[in-house]
Amino acid sequence: MSTADGSPWWRGAVIYQVYPRSFADGDGDGIGDIAGIRSRLNYLSTLGVDAIWFSPWYPSPMADAGYDVADYRDIDPVFGTLAEAEALIAEAHALGLKIIVDVVPNHCSDAHPWFQAALNGGPDAPERELFWFRPGRGPDGDQRPTDWVGEFGGETWTRTTNPDGTPGDWYLHLFTAEQPDFNWDHPKVRAEFEDILRFWFDRGVDGIRIDSAGLLVKDGSLPETLPGRPHPFRDLDGVHEIYRAWRRVADEYPDRALIGEVWMPDRQRFANYLRPDELHAAFNFDFLGCAWDAAALRESIDGTLSAHAPVGAPATWVLSNHDVTRHVTRYGRADTTFSFAAKREGTPTDLELGTRRARAAALLSLSLPGAAYVYQGEELGLWEVEDIPRELRQDPMHFRSGGVDPGRDGCRVPLPWSGETPPFGFSPDETTGAPWLPQPTDWKDRTAQAQAGDERSMLELYRAALAIRRAEPALGDGEMTWLPAPDGVLAYRRSAGFTCLVNLSGAAVPLPPHTERLLASGPLDDDLLPPDTAVWLRTAEPVSAGSDPA
Template sequence: MIYQVYPRSFADGNGDGIGDIAGIRARLDHLAALGVDAIWFSPWYPSPMADAGYDVADYRDIDPVFGTLGEAEALIAEAHALGIRIIVDVVPNHCSDAHPWFQAALAGGPGAPERDLFWFRPGRGPNGDQPPTDWVGEFGGPTWTRTTDPDGSPGDWYLHLFTAQQPDFNWDHPRVRAEFEDVLRFWFDRGVDGIRIDSAGLLVKDGTLPETLPDRPHPFRDLDGVHEIYRAWRRLADGYPGDRALIGEVWMPDRQRFANYLRPDELHAAFNFDFLGCAWDTSALRECIDGTLSAHAPVAAPATWVLSNHDVTRHVTRYGRADTTFSFAAKREGIPTDLELGTRRARAAALLSLSLPGAVYVYQGEELGLYEVEDIPYALRQDPMWERSGRVDPGRDGCRVPLPWAGDEPPFGFSPDGAVAAPWLPQPADWKDRTAQAQTGDPNSMLELYRSAIRVRRADPALGDGDFGWLPAPDGVLAFRRGAGFRCVVNLADAPVPLPADGEPLLASGPLDDGLLPPDTAVWLRSVDPADASH
């Protein structure tokens, strides 16, 4: 199980209201008690923070708001001592406009050699005042910004698939490829066990800059040239002792194209956004699980199961809505949400995901049952998606609110006692019931459910990688076996269903009702006769 830490919101060690490495080091005991195998850190590099650190100014250092490189090295060592591996986030598609290369490209004018490291192009129209293409950005909005030459005259345009502060690298240039291979070595040399690759499918662009048309290949998504890059990275990773993992953020509706990234000489794993966005519906989930496993089987790569991350509405909130799916296009404020229902379903989804074959990713606060904070005052919002969407998309701040650790009022132990600065985003007052302290020792809490489930998962060789098979089940129910004797049953129907008579409950996401499995509840069972459960 891999746990995602969003450093700004995990724990604040110095009292400035922003999470940092000191806070993470002080809370490693929480992650060890949870039973995590690895921690993935969202970017912690020096950055102007135009996009929460995904605009990187220096890939080989730590932003002062988070601490120092020495602290990061100490964190890696302390985590390893607890048996926890470390995954860092590398952002190869783009950098910050404060990156030295881009600053040199601007300062040097049209003839600067650094311009070849990015996508500088003249504009269209008689005066070059129209962008080179009409491509739409990944956050919506334009993808080109015009520069001003050193003499003050309007200059060329540069490409940015995200914000204007995030210029895209030109991956056709060998210096870009060499630079990132060196960045990987820098972190591997410091003991990092894996690399999470941001926007992994976007690196290569069609240099002829065609417009995006329905009947033509996309000009910058999932071009075949990306695979050459990852084959080189895999050779580099395999050259290090021990296991070094490459994990891609690959948003790819075509499962076959998705699986191409996971061929034996490319990435080790990629995030399963199909599962994350799937409806709380029996047939949809079964199709998603089957499709995921069948796509991974030919390339012998482990599947991944993800319910939430730093970019999406927390699943306690999603599961409490009439439409339980997730897509950026449909993200809106003011959607009615039943948090009690969402929490019940989230508990069942935890047991479902933790018993499927492959790796599970848990986003910080998921184990506390945190919900999306949807009433953040407009003046405090920081996510660029909010403004770039014309304030239609509420942005991603609601899933990034600092964690509640202890106490009855904000900052709930996120910052040390006596801290003057408030947390960088406001915490809801009723999170007092969802702090790690309040839930520890409560057998009915989300935290203890996760701890128990992860403990069983780690102890049972049938879980994780291995055998999987569907079992007969009533309508609205998912039932499957893992190895001989272990079963998971999830009731998504509106009425209780009978529990299998030959199974002994190991763990349930909610109370069982005298031999019945209530709606929106999952149970793990151990077969009384393992031989009978193996077929």
């Protein structure tokens, strides 16, 4: 189904990310599941989103929270069954919600049947050609084939043991040792994933989110990573042939979308993934990591739109996801940017300030041209949980960094739905286990139940914003025009007389002439827009922000 103006749904959709382990627990074991998700579909429908993206729910040993996939065509028993997933897709469609599933093509689990056959069959096993098995360096082969550093930090090669007990070849894993990388030079790997796409499209899935989309192709000569030389495994040109083939598969089905996770600092290289015969959309990490600063945000917005324009792709706007520090916390710090390299615990945070800025950021991101993503819990104003006991942490990023990086568990804590104490309705009353990560007791004021009906709450702000976005022809995909504004203020106009102002300065600024105040992220001071506040206005003619009313 396309939108009212006939454009594809994904060009202007609001897509809600569900992290299945942490969304809702239907069977009381403390882990979220499909039964829990199905019980909360009406919540998502009334929130006003257009689509749901599910992080991996496949059978997995869970070495990396399900991104180590053992079977791409089934559901892990902790989440439910394939039949339940099919019922979920049908129920979501009945509510007008699209479904996006996560596919992980760079690597699989070491429990995957192909990799087990590669290990058990010894050095001559044909399945070894499907991965990156290589002899070690040195006279005894006891040195790693390369000194590449992994995406989680640390080493990228693990040595095998031959069936006779002697030391064997090494295999490549850009992530954990439990996640061996596929060899995408092999036609069997390519055919397998094209079949996996068809498997899920045949079950009614509307889109595929592609994990680590830029890493699939490696330089087979295994050069070291050196300054000034092409990277041996990031963004090699050969990856585009893969996505052109995937696009041909998607085009066999009506109105399906391919959405890439593309971490790419070079905007032109990023745009290459969005050429008309490749992916339909990709995540905008430039915007996600941007500082809460008007000049920086404007540069990010302009750069994003200019990179997308030549390839005709829609921009996407993302504030948080399952891999990054929640933006209520980020925006409450002296350094409001995000990068994995700078991620540390114990950073002073003003959550009141962070919440005020997060409210303004919601109106900013939801009124820019293109599609927007909402990570579960951001509509509740949840903050990063930074005091999880070490013995309860699960993210390999934490352990592979020697405990320096706090990891990603803090943004994955189960959602609070109702009640005054944990598990806050995440699990049913007859629960048999505590939530898999502990919830802060302070979240009692952040439950969906506590916020429902409270006009001042983050939940009602999101509901109001999404209702306006759905009703406003100007919002979603389309054009925008910057308006003159004081330093520290972003002001832009969408068509049909819609104007957004975001005040990132330290002083209140006058509102421009307008006929209606549609929505504000916080209280206004008569005709002044306070700092760290955003407003949506109905305007009759092009205006200048900060000008005196006519």
